[in-house]
Amino acid sequence: MPQPAPAVRPSVIPCLRYRDAPQAIDWLCATFGFQRQLVVADEHGGIAHAQLALADGSGLVMLGSLHDNEYGRLMRQPDEIGGCTQSIYVVVKDAEALYRAAVDGGAQIVIDIKDEDYGGQGFTCRDPEGHIWSFGTYDPWH
Incomplete structure (x- = not known):
């Protein structure tokens, strides 16, 4: 839809x-x-x-x-090159809820959820094929 x-x-x-x-x-x-x-x-x-x-x-x-x-x-896939050369950052309202969903969904948490020095709270994980995703409440536009 x-x-x-x-x-x-x-x-x-x-x-x-x-x-x-x-x-x-x-x-x-x-x-x-x-x-x-x-x-x-x-x-x-x-x-x-x-x-x-x-x-x-x-x-x-x-x-x-x-x-x-x-x-x-x-x-190239992350496993072909031994890592990633980029990551995706997604601004979210509730980083803790998405963290729980990521853990429940089987994402590999590579940086645990934490409060950032520059503001906001976030975490970083790998999806099942190794792509890096970061989610956080830090919004660079506000």
Whole structure:
């Protein structure tokens, strides 16, 4: 179901690739509260393109299955390179509730929930395929 566009649409949208994109979509929605905005299957049972939105419409990630094509050859999975070269930060109202959901969903917590020196509270975790996600109440816009 399409979500309403936020008053100011983000112009930077993280894009991820997953070995099992259908499972990743299910997990990201169930664990982090994303909602399917658009999911386009490919001819191989994977995902050609997906857009997952935050429930309030304030953020979006795009993802798809790994493919041996021009774009796919540019992307490497965290386990292939021994870590990540980027992470995603999501501003949330209740970091403790999302922390509990992440733990319950099987996310690997890599930085436990804590109060930050610069304000807010947050934590960092890995999703089942090793991508790094940080969630916190620190809002750089306010």
